[in-house]
Amino acid sequence: MKRLKWSDTPSAERHDALRRPAQQAGDTITAAVLNVVADVRTRGDAAVRELTARFDGVALDAFELDAASIAAAADAITPSLRDAIDDAAERIAHFHGAGMTQPYTVDTAPGVRCERVLRPIRRVGLYVPAGSAPLPSTALMLGVPAQLAGCRDIVLCTPPRKDGTADPAVLYAASRCAVTRVFVLGGAQAIAAMAFGTGSVPKCDKLFGPGNAYVTEAKRQVSMADGGAAIDMPAGPSEVLVIADAGANPAFVAADLLSQAEHGPDSQVILISDDGAMIDAVATAIDEQLRTLPRADTARRALESSRLIEVESLDDAFDISNDYAPEHLILAVREARRWLPRVDAAGSVFLGDWSPEALGDYCSGTNHVLPTSGAARFTGGLNVASFQIAITVQDVAPQGLAAIGPCAVELARAEGLDAHRLAVALRLEALPA
Amino acid sequence: MKRLKWSDTPSAERHDALRRPAQQAGDTITAAVLNVVADVRTRGDAAVRELTARFDGVALDAFELDAASIAAAADAITPSLRDAIDDAAERIAHFHGAGMTQPYTVDTAPGVRCERVLRPIRRVGLYVPAGSAPLPSTALMLGVPAQLAGCRDIVLCTPPRKDGTADPAVLYAASRCAVTRVFVLGGAQAIAAMAFGTGSVPKCDKLFGPGNAYVTEAKRQVSMADGGAAIDMPAGPSEVLVIADAGANPAFVAADLLSQAEHGPDSQVILISDDGAMIDAVATAIDEQLRTLPRADTARRALESSRLIEVESLDDAFDISNDYAPEHLILAVREARRWLPRVDAAGSVFLGDWSPEALGDYCSGTNHVLPTSGAARFTGGLNVASFQIAITVQDVAPQGLAAIGPCAVELARAEGLDAHRLAVALRLEALPA
Incomplete structure (x- = not known):
């Protein structure tokens, strides 16, 4: 496990500390x-x-x-x-x-009914x-x-x-x-x-x-x-980032880090704390728990590329986490819910000491297929919508065409798309009186 | 424009009729x-x-x-x-x-609060x-x-x-x-x-x-x-599929087909009807409208690979459309809304004679960035969620851990993931009395 003090770390090394190994297949x-x-x-x-x-x-x-x-x-x-x-x-x-996701209907103008249906x-x-x-x-x-x-x-x-x-x-x-x-x-x-x-x-x-x-x-x-x-989504090795304050339970944090590390030698494990003593205590607890862990060899290999990062404030920890965009983010901090608005990018978040990541893997109710490799910067995990198609529908009455047709004609003209203009104009001319 | 009678078309030719040209870049x-x-x-x-x-x-x-x-x-x-x-x-x-998409909160067990938040x-x-x-x-x-x-x-x-x-x-x-x-x-x-x-x-x-x-x-x-x-999504040339019955307006249908064809020579344009006379009338109207269309050359090239398909029943038309999964689907049929449940896969659907596709391009309110090349079989068009991240959150109280922790322990054991088991078991042992 590599230990870093963030304020002493030059920016190139910061970049390396947060860089995932390239995940392209050999x-x-x-x-x-x-x-x-x-x-x-x-x-x-x-x-x-x-x-x-x-x-x-x-x-x-x-x-x-x-x-x-x-x-x-x-x-x-x-x-x-x-x-x-x-x-x-x-x-x-x-x-x-x-x-x-729910179907819905909106009249965007009288006689212009727009809908989303799901299949x-x-x-x-x-x-x-x-x-x-x-x-x-x-x-x-x-x-x-x-x-x-x-x-x-x-x-x-x-x-x-x-x-x-x-x-x-x-x-x-x-x-x-x-x-x-x-x-x-x-x-x-x-x-x-x-x-x-x-x-x-x-x-x-x-x-x-x-x-x-x-x-x-x-x-x-x-x-x-x-x-x-x-x-469904780009897949990479599993990851966890834990933000722990001085009040965290080092044995809990160590177990959470190890439960990610045991997934595979390429799993990503990061601990960030504003308390150096907490980092020491977690490192000690990891060593202890490794002694009896059946998959200790796998976990040890994953831990080789793990990071223990000491920051000056929890605010810094959230900045680092948002840049990294972890698959799993554990907030082992006091008043964890108060910090949730600081999370901009993560797959699934676990609040406080009694929310181990393993619950999300199995039975809290959330999905465990989550964005890895930083994909949490732009996508969430699997959900029902991942298995559906949202189709939009427009149902326009003559009155609706009269209301918004001229707008379409104007824009089609500006874009030089004359057949578009004609498809609307022909109908405007044919409108029932 | 190639004209086909579906019932007389051998299945290999049917396949060809619905095949889009390969869209991989040269x-x-x-x-x-x-x-x-x-x-x-x-x-x-x-x-x-x-x-x-x-x-x-x-x-x-x-x-x-x-x-x-x-x-x-x-x-x-x-x-x-x-x-x-x-x-x-x-x-x-x-x-x-x-x-x-809305944020929401559900207690999946007493003391197990699961949420979706959006960023x-x-x-x-x-x-x-x-x-x-x-x-x-x-x-x-x-x-x-x-x-x-x-x-x-x-x-x-x-x-x-x-x-x-x-x-x-x-x-x-x-x-x-x-x-x-x-x-x-x-x-x-x-x-x-x-x-x-x-x-x-x-x-x-x-x-x-x-x-x-x-x-x-x-x-x-x-x-x-x-x-x-x-x-956002895989992008290909624009497409429209029109299903027209005997009561459709041939000039409207022709204009809709041409407004897709004018996008580019590789645009895909398909008409399906259960009425041979309607297909003839649309073909004639296309020829007429082409005479004055500024982008007629582009449209003509797109029409070379277009298809006019005669079917025995509208039901057949919907089967063909669902297999093709068009970006735009125009239902130029009587009682168009009655047919909407038959649509399984399409980007955006336009119901009836007064809903030209050009309205969706500009100003009905729906999005015009839609799945092409058959991607409507598995995804919808652009929407607000395309610009957001949905993050799941779990906030578990000691009571909640006591309720669902044993379930996680059982599953972790079945999957041979001992550190997962330990992360939960350690906390179960430490639960406040």
Whole structure:
């Protein structure tokens, strides 16, 4: 962990302290994914079968799970895990349902009715990774808003286990949110299959979900390809920035930093405090907690590029945070709510000592698919609107055309677009008396 | 114009009839833009100056307009154009203001308060083209929602005229919506300057607006570049699809088709009708109107790749339209509103005979920056939310942690993320009695 005193740090070093490692996929990954995507696009299921044998070590004839095996998953997990998935799903539905974009109608002039109507995206593809462990929580974070949006076709891919089956917790979560078709299919081949369609996997309009570097690169490639699919957002390694004051609990802060660091060696972890003693105490607590952490090796590698930054005032801390635009921002400060208006850019914010980031990952109700790599400067996380299309409508009566037609004629003339002018002028001349 | 009878058309030809020409920039454009972007990124204003001299034929020392020259624009246009811009701005603000995303708060469990708060994107860059003609309407369509979003820094670039000034109608429109800085700067160099910043042009977080193939390719490149800027949406040539029944007015339909065709030779124009005589009548009306149209040459080239499709029923027409997902959809049918529920994917819909598409371009109140190239299958047009960040917040009291903490512990255990579990468990143990 690198420690900095901000006021003593020259601006070039400040820049470095906040710089994320470049997240572009290496040439090797880009090339490998180009091959996979082209192969799946050309040869469909045959390619998917070969790639699954090669990358997952599983020989499968078919990838789709039938309804019976999905239903059986409920009995393959403990009742307490089933309850936890149910509880989380309900809170996620509660929060997401309350914030849905609404249709509306406005008469912008008498006889000029303008509207916004909403439609679900016809077919969406969800990717639930299972790299270091299967992630039932991700199935909920993608599936619940898709269901609320009203999507009719919800396709889900998750990597096969060595025996060719899928994790039952993921399947149970999927069954909770009206996923219509489940495929045991992972990696870049799953993304390519959903983007272009194969004999067995239907072509999807938009793809959602996190994944490793291959999955991320595949999403990028299919989103750029002619005839590919849209994607939810640019994805990078997970990040947390904690702002702690002198009153924070060092053990809590250390645990929050470690719960980000354990995600992967490229996770980004930053602590900012106006109290040097707090920084020392957190560093000590991290060392202690690392001793018993199963994923300590991963966390240690992430911590190598982490930063502990001492500032002169909390105001400085918020300036730094707004420039960095973290995926997760924990405000381990007294009267945390008072500071919320200072947050200009972040994915999700956790107020005070009793709001660990892990609650947002699982069950507070907010979404855990959030902007990384500074994308919080210009976008928010996943929500129901991510699964919908907002269409505008205008319904103009003769009276309305008479009212605003001349305005359009004037502007069309200024812009030299005569057919535009004519489309309005012809109707103005034909208006019923 | 190619005419098809849908029921007689083999499925391969159906596919071709609805296929848009590939819109990827040619290698020449890609390479030219790569050079421009790299040059501006490296050499800043010096590069911008040279590129403007080369591409716009104007030698400028400085690109920013001062407040006085922007204010002077109001007197440089006719009062009727000023009024039209004012009227349009008011209706756009009315419609966009009524549909703004709202902050909200939900207690997903006692003591678990979850919220969505909204922040304006810190600095946005608007591009207003002036290729065949300056487009004051585009300045309004970008500037009004940016202002409603509360953006503090609104930068606008528009190409210089031969004398180095900007079009006064564009400037007047910009002044109406709190644009903070205006630069006479066009093309890929304007996009690169706003994405990376130069000595004089500030670096923007997100770029908006239409443009020619160079501008579009520059937006694509800077949105992929490490340290670049986000962009509003993928942009392609403009499109209209008209569904007309036997009762439609052929002259109106012809004018609507032509007002799309005059945008450019690559514009997409499709007519679908269940009445062969209506298709004949529209084709005749197009020929007539073309005779006096100033931009007839452009329109004729666009019409070469247009389609007139005869279907057996209006239901078929809506199926075709939903697959195509047009930017603009005109329902020139009786009882048009009754058909609106059949629309699954479109940018903006125009109901009935008195709702010409040109009203949406200028002054109905809806936005004219809309998804093209089939992107209406997964996204809507520009709106206030495009200029905002939605941030989720959780504020958990000890009681709330006690309520939902065990759920997070259970899920963290299932996912093998022990530090996540610990971050919650440590707090559960420390809960005040």
